[in-house]
Amino acid sequence: MGETRDRGIPATPDGIAKLKNTKNTGKDDNGKPWTFPSIAEKAGIQSHKTVERFFKGEGIERGNANAICQALNLEITEIVDRHEWSPPSPPASQIDWRETCRAAAQAKRQAANTFFANDLGRKIDINEIHVPLGLIERQQKPQRRDDFSPQTGSEAYQEAEKLIPLSYDEFCEKVLTNSDSPKSNGKRLAVIGEPGAGKTTQWLKICDHILAETEYLPVWISLAEVKKPLCQYLIEDWLRIAAGQLDAAPAEWVKEFKELLSQGKIWLLLDGADEMGIADSLGTLSPQLRERVFDKVRIVISCRLNIWEATGNALSDFDTYRMLDFSYGDGDNCDQVKLFIDQWFRSPPAPLKKQGGLIVRGECRIEEVIKSALSG
Numbered sequence: 001m002g003e004t005r006d007r008g009i010p011a012t013p014d015g016i017a018k019l020k021n022t023k024n025t026g027k028d029d030n031g032k033p034w035t036f037p038s039i040a041e042k043a044g045i046q047s048h049k050t051v052e053r054f055f056k057g058e059g060i061e062r063g064n065a066n067a068i069c070q071a072l073n074l075e076i077t078e079i080v081d082r083h084e085w086s087p088p089s090p091p092a093s094q095i096d097w098r099e100t101c102r103a104a105a106q107a108k109r110q111a112a113n114t115f116f117a118n119d120l121g122r123k124i125d126i127n128e129i130h131v132p133l134g135l136i137e138r139q140q141k142p143q144r145r146d147d148f149s150p151q152t153g154s155e156a157y158q159e160a161e162k163l164i165p166l167s168y169d170e171f172c173e174k175v176l177t178n179s180d181s182p183k184s185n186g187k188r189l190a191v192i193g194e195p196g197a198g199k200t201t202q203w204l205k206i207c208d209h210i211l212a213e214t215e216y217l218p219v220w221i222s223l224a225e226v227k228k229p230l231c232q233y234l235i236e237d238w239l240r241i242a243a244g245q246l247d248a249a250p251a252e253w254v255k256e257f258k259e260l261l262s263q264g265k266i267w268l269l270l271d272g273a274d275e276m277g278i279a280d281s282l283g284t285l286s287p288q289l290r291e292r293v294f295d296k297v298r299i300v301i302s303c304r305l306n307i308w309e310a311t312g313n314a315l316s317d318f319d320t321y322r323m324l325d326f327s328y329g330d331g332d333n334c335d336q337v338k339l340f341i342d343q344w345f346r347s348p349p350a351p352l353k354k355q356g357g358l359i360v361r362g363e364c365r366i367e368e369v370i371k372s373a374l375s376g
Contacts, residue, residue: 008059008215015079019055022072034072043067046212049173061215095256100242101217105207108220137166137182137321165324172209181319189300190315192308193323199302202323203271206300210267216298217260218267223285224275230288264296273303282307286314 011019023034028042036055040048045064054060054068062085069076077085166174179186193199203220210218219238226233239249239257249257260266273281282303289299301315305322 008061009065009080009084010057010059011054011065011079012081013057016055016057018074018078019068019072022074023055026072039068039071042071046208049169050213060213095253097217097256097260098211101219102211104238104242105204105211105218105220108207108222109204137319166321168205171321172206172213175319175321176206176209177213183317183319186319187298188315188318189298190308190318190320191300191302191323192305192320193302194305199323200271203269203302206269215265216267217265218269220269220271222275223270223272223281224277226276230285231291231293258293261293261297264298266297268294268297268299270299270301273301274307280311280314282311282314289315 023039026034028034028038032038036048036051039051040046043051043064044067045051050060050064051068054065065080066076069079174180175186175189181189191199191202207218207220210216219234221230221233221238225237228236235249235254235257239253240247243249243253270285273285276284278284285301288294299318301318308320
């Protein structure tokens with residue numbers, strides 16, 4: 001059904017002309033012609049695609065629009081409709097929900113960084129080792145038949161997927177930003193993959209994308225921690241922790257958070273449906289996600305491939321995307337395995353030495369670190 005979405009503020013036709021003229025005739029701080037990446041860097045914007053979208057007349061977050069204009073020494077009211085532009089009024093309760101969600105996601109990022117640091121023996125940011133894996137849209141679950149030969153079974157599995165995969169950037173742009181998915185218009189998405197495929201790392205990057213490219217608020221939930229109905233967990237646990245309280249979230253936090261849910265401002269990122277520790281996790285989640293409180297909430301859920309294959313029909317209204325494996329430089333694909341290993345060992349923490357015929361760094365065998373990295 002039709003849903004009103006806040007797509008940010010766009011440049012007017014005259015504003016687009018001024019933007020392009022400034023880009024084509026101006027110079028950056030190094031005296032070189034402006035490019036979309038250099039404008040993004042000057043404006044402090046994470047992705048140059050945000051700048052490209054603004055130049056095309058697409059709506060972007062107000063803060064990003066203003067930063068682009070300042071980088072180019074333009075007045076924002078020359079570029080956007082002056083009647084539409086007005087600095088947002090501070091919320092009555094002064095709760096910075098964007099920073100709240102950013103801090104909550106950062107706690108998850110830190111946990112991932114700590115996991116890698118324990119293996120590698122040095123501090124590391126997940127962004128240093130992230131390899132953007134592609135995804136492929138699943139059409140339908142193949143029917144089970146006892147008489148499948150191994151070859152036939154594989155063919156039936158492949159028939160359930162589209163032949164043309166999406167790169168990571170295409171998935172973000174098409175599905176996340178433009179809500180272009182066949183069943184739910186980007187409102188109900190599932191990302192599935194084998195253990196160690198990088199689903200949790202993908203969640204971190206999706207959080208970054210939502211915060212950088214949209215005006216929505218990402219709420220990350222590790223489903224392994226959920227031992228009560230999801231709606232109850234959101235208020236009693238996630239919101240309480242986000243508010244920094246020991247007993248319960250303040251009443252004004254609860255009131256505003258429920259308003260954000262009802263206004264469709266929240267992206268609910270549910271990580272690890274297979275880690276809930278119950279027999280039928282997807283069947284348990286299905287009725288909860290259909291509660292009215294989530295009607296306007298965009299939901300993205302991750303799950304292991306085998307669990308989704310067995311019980312994914314419980315969420316048949318979700319558009320399903322399978323994460324592709326690391327490529328080895330075959331055909332048109334780059335060697336993502338080599339890229340990952342190069343990034344992993346970019347900054348050696350200690351001199352190499354021999355121990356028992358193996359090259360080690362401290363007490364950690366390189367072979368063990370690679371194995372852990374690729375499976376974790």
